[in-house]
Amino acid sequence: MLISAASPEIRSREQRRELSNDVSEVLQAKHCLQEHLSGDEYEKSQPSRKEKSLGLLCHKFLARYPDYPSTEENNYICLDEVAEELNVERRRIYDIVNVLESLHMVSRLAKNRYAWHGRHNLSKTLQALKKVGEENKYTQQIQMIKKREYEHEFDFDGERNEETARTFGSNEHSEMSFVELPGMEFRAASVNSRKDKSLRVMSQKFVMLFLVSTPQIVSLEVAAKILIGEDQLEDLDKSKFKTKIRRLYDIANVLSSLELIKKVHVTEERGRKPAFKWTGPEVLPNIQDTKLETTSTTCPTPISESIPSKEQCSKNLFPSRGKQNFTRHPSLIKLVKTIENDRRKIQSAPTSPVKICASTDQNLSAFPSKMAQVPAVAKHQLEGQSKKAKEMKMKLSGSALECNLSSPEVVLKPEPSQQPALTQPPGVCPPSHSSVSPVILPHPHSALSYAIYLHPSQAHTVTTYSPSFMLQPLPRANVTGIKSINSKVVNKTTAEEGDNQIATDDPTKSLTAKERPTIKSETSSQRCLKRPQALQESNLIKRYRSDKESLDTSLGESIKNERPPSNSSQMNHEMDNFQEEKQNKTETLDQNMTRCYDQCKREDIPEDETFFPSGYLIPLAQCTHGNKAGFSDEEKAGICSLQHTTYSSPVAGVIPMTAPELKAVNIPAFHITPLNIMLSPTSIAAAPVLSNSCLTSSNTASAPNPSSSVLNFTLQHVGLIPAGVRVPANPVLQHVPVSSQPENVSRSSENLNLQEEKPCVPKEAQGPQTVTENFFRTPGGPNTVPSLAANSDGTNRISQGTLYIPQRKLEVSED
């Protein structure tokens, strides 16, 4: 009955002939049903509104065809046939087909006839859409709309709408366009030229919004506003808006059936809003080989400028507004191809370092859209850390510690894990591996900088003892975030690894070592050792961050080799430059980090393994308790009692290090004085005393195995001992067999792992202790490094942390 009502009798008769026996039987049954049932009963037997929804209909439609059809199969779609079989009018089928067409899952062959492609082209299409979405700056548009929504709450006059209209009107991307794939161009001139293909275009743009959004959630309201804004913003009235919303529901139903999106609700200040979340495949915008075909109804830009395709060119040459219906003229093909080839040449430079470093699409190809949050996270952390540092300074300014704040070369900075995780912006992965924090230290002899890497607990310790330090955490949270984000696509993280990641991702667990899960320490390989580029970039980042901190703290002092800002405008200017450079460098560094992480993954290096940048390290002690020196309870809580924790960092170009090594080489770290970190005898005396229990439980029992070669090299390198002179390991640790063989590191790590299973001595029972106290207990001992260098003013110059030596010395440390 429906068919006969919807179609002429002749067509029905022809179709009936083509229909399968099953369909005929269904129809006959229907007719019988209608004849035998009364009107009400028949109505009741009709499917409900829900059962007739477009989404369900689309499900039925999709069920008819395989996701990945083979070429041998008959993949033609006859709209009449489908409409009849699905018992809907053709109008509904058009809605479905249009959306599928926008994703290139179907293509129109002829009148009433389509070809089914399934999901073969889906990834390419999504890549293309993402690229176009990025080019169209949809992210900015979304932000603009959201911002305007917020402003609109306080501004109800009509000026805003005018401003909105102007903004969208000035948008160079305001034309409607359709993204095509090579070989998937619309064959029919009608489709190419018709202006009223907005459902397809809307569908594509809707998808683009998801692909460029972070998180990939788009509210209907925002989507409708953007689509209206691009269409006819002068008609930004309510009816237009409602109509767009209706269409978006149509599209969303189909996309939901394709499991590309999922309906959610976002709760904002003004209430609950319907929205959709992208649940489709992660899209890597690596489309250097994907040729985009963008049709356009207008020609806003000259052809010589970034016209993406011959399609676009032909369309732009013959704008299809009104009744001008042009197909691609053969004479244009040659010209268009030339343009296209040129464009391809330009775009086919994926290895261009400029592209990679400039966070372009190529850059994004390695890291999906969430990578875009990296700068924001970094900024967030820097700001938070800067604030924390200021607070810490304020706190400590009146404390018993006498710290020379007048000339700090390195300013202490709290570690990232101190940042409240809840303050992370939505969609931003919280910092996880926050165990190591580098500090740039200028080398006194070689003009090369050192980086001190501090464990979070050490950060607290250093904060306490030397508040003039500023810890410079690596963008580890960013890296981790990237890793976790990309794990599905890039790293193929196993479930177990994922669990580990979750455990370490939890920022609350990174606050103290006590809360930290036992982390195995194993030095399995130094295959990730040499990453010169990453090292340089890392140093650059550190320098930038130091610069930033220098500005932030407004101390009027700058880190060595950094020119201090002379006035506020210059400072602002430098800040701007810094932010920009920092972002670029951070992203580049993060890539290297992720690459190394991937490599380590491939080489089966445990995720929690200790990594430090290549070069050698002079680590800090990791066992500290802050019961003295007037620490507040809060600070005590922050000072962790890490005993068996190793330091993990997915930093590119890293050396696995175990906790014992850190302890061992910590000694020279404390005595090397490339910094002018002043510590008075008073404060040293006030430093916690290392108890035997600590040594027993962690240093000794956990098989600390000081790497004397590292120690010696370190001392030689910094000029504390002459070349050729070897200094034995710390006598406190001497009962542990010392081996300079690299494998020994692994062995000690294994020991450590075993030890970790034993219950640790309770914090309280250990009493105030810190490994750093080792140095005070054995000052000037024959087997230790020289005593603290005393300054003329009676203070002692110490540095605390893991000293990072440039990589060129690496082979020495491996001795």
Add this chain to the structure above:
DNA sequence: GACTCCCGCCAAAGC
């Protein structure tokens, strides 16, 4: 009452 979206009118485009 707001949200959701089915339904079908009707005009443009195709043949």
Add this chain to the structure above:
DNA sequence: GCTTTGGCGGGAGTC
């Protein structure tokens, strides 16, 4: 001139 296609908005069903 008939058919196909699809924009559009009323209004019914659902929450």
